[in-house]
Amino acid sequence: GAVVSQHPSRVICKSGTSVKIECRSLDFQATTMFWYRQFPKQSLMLMATSNEGSKATYEQGVEKDKFLINHASLTLSTLTVTSAHPEDSSFYICSAQTSGGAVRGDTQYFGPGTRLTVL
Amino acid sequence: AQTVTQSQPEMSVQEAETVTLSCTYDTSESNYYLFWYKQPPSRQMILVIRQEAYKQQNATENRFSVNFQKAAKSFSLKISDSQLGDTAMYFCAFISTGGGADGLTFGKGTHLIIQP
Numbered sequence: 001g002a003v004v005s006q007h008p009s010r011v012i013c014k015s016g017t018s019v020k021i022e023c024r025s026l027d028f029q030a031t032t033m034f035w036y037r038q039f040p041k042q043s044l045m046l047m048a049t050s051n052e053g054s055k056a057t058y059e060q061g062v063e064k065d066k067f068l069i070n071h072a073s074l075t076l077s078t079l080t081v082t083s084a085h086p087e088d089s090s091f092y093i094c095s096a097q098t099s100g101g102a103v104r105g106d107t108q109y110f111g112p113g114t115r116l117t118v119l
Numbered sequence: 120a121q122t123v124t125q126s127q128p129e130m131s132v133q134e135a136e137t138v139t140l141s142c143t144y145d146t147s148e149s150n151y152y153l154f155w156y157k158q159p160p161s162r163q164m165i166l167v168i169r170q171e172a173y174k175q176q177n178a179t180e181n182r183f184s185v186n187f188q189k190a191a192k193s194f195s196l197k198i199s200d201s202q203l204g205d206t207a208m209y210f211c212a213f214i215s216t217g218g219g220a221d222g223l224t225f226g227k228g229t230h231l232i233i234q235p
Contacts, residue, residue: 034222043210046222059222072227086153095223107154108223110164 003027004096006111013084014119021079021114023094029074030096033106035067038091074082084118091115121146123213132201133234137187140196140229142211153231154223155195159207170194176194177217197223198231206233 003026013019023033032051037043048069049057055071066088068080077096081088095108122145132138144153155167170178170187177185182199198205208230212223 009146036222038162044223046224049222093162093164094166095164107166107169109166110156112161112163 002098002107002109004030004094004111006094006114008114009112010115010117012117012119015085016083018080018082019116020085021039021081021092021094021116023077023079023096023111025096025109027077028075028096028098030098031074034077034078034097035069035096036095038089038093038094038113048077048083062109066095080082083115084116089116089118092113121148121151121215121224123211123224123226124204125211125229126175126184128227129230129232130214131234133230134203135198137161137199138201138231140193140209140211140231141196142196142212144192144194144211146213148215152210152214152216153185153212153235155183155185155194155196156210156212157205157207158210159204159226161233164210168196190214193196201233203233203235205231207231 007022009028035047037047038044043046046059047062050069050071053073058064071077091113093113094111097108124143151172153170157165157167168178168180168183182196186195208228210228211226214223
């Protein structure tokens with residue numbers, strides 16, 4: 001149980017285009033999903049927290065107009081990188097939390113990640 | 120804000136040996152959770168073990184156990200009888216239990232290599 005998928009697993013795009021990444025919880029409902037970014041040989045950095053039916057909360061330094069997050073249902077959150085540039089090239093990982101929020105310290109289940117390369 | 124520090128960028132041990140990965144953290148919170156995640160070459164994040172700060176008993180999961188020292192803000196991971204499949208990046212992570220849902224704060228990671 002607790003499987004999270006991401007699509008696509010890998011994407012290459014030209015500078016200036018937009019890319020959408022989907023994150024799905026396959027066998028549970030996720031009230032909260034998180035988006036992380038991981039540069040090569042570095043740790044995961046939280047970008048934003050996404051709650052179903054409400055606006056995402058972005059971490060300091062993350063441009064909300066560049067990284068659009070939509071959490072349309074309890075099983076789907078999307079991250080759209082708008083007008084992508086080479087410096088946006090990275091590994092993007094989503095995670096999903098079942099319920100109760102951090103008050104109960106619910107475990108986050110991670111997707112397999114999406115490697116974005118912007119040429 | 121909380122910080123998580125992993126002071127060992129890389130460790131290498133022989134198969135079947137026991138290895139301990141260190142993690143310290145800094146927080147003003149009293150209630151929180153700590154995690155160890157494993158990231159193999161596939162880059163899929165896998166939960167290894169979880170510790171609730173209000174519990175004094177150290178968490179264990181088969182060959183994996185932690186030494187949680189709350190006063191010292193230390194949370195080390197011990198892997199017994201290490202196996203080749205344990206080769207991976209290991210990340211220590213923190214999450215507060217207050218203020219609603221929050222993302223994890225990760226340490227920089229330790230690259231563990233198990234030698235045959």
